[in-house]
Amino acid sequence: MNPKPDCILIRVFHLHLKFAYPNGFWKGLCETCLDSAQKIYLEVNKNKPSCRKGKCALCESKTGVFPAELEFPDFSKGIVKKDVNLCYRCLKGVDEAYIRHKKEMIEQEHAHH
Structure with missing residues (x-):
């Protein structure tokens, strides 16, 4: 049995750490937050809000x-919802992580059948 990870990893590029981590580093979001951020990414690309x-x-x-x-x-308190700001570059990383996560879920489903 494969344990399900708590977080989905997203590649982040930190301005002050660009020399130490030129290829970015990983931060994790839970699946709910990943879905929420993915919706923002799709909205940004579709409507181009300012x-x-x-x-x-x-x-x-x-x-x-x-x-x-x-x-x-x-x-x-358990789980607390907070309004945060996300830049386009991180939203693009969210999109890549979202697609990768969904593909992994489909592959795991097919492996069990």
Whole structure:
């Protein structure tokens, strides 16, 4: 039996760590947050909503960001939903991780049948 991971890994490019990690590094989002961020990515690509200046919650870059709602674990409250900002580059990483995750899920389903 294969244990299901808690987080789906997303490649993030941090401006201040670009020399230490030129290919980016990995941050994890739960499946619910990945789905939520994926919807933002699709909306951004379809409607091209205007972004505002802010700090990205994943890579911490101060750039154009889009609002998203993500869930964070809180030991006293369980799960807390927070409004965060995500930059386009991280949203693109979310899209890649989303596609990879869905493909892995389909492959696992076929392997069990």
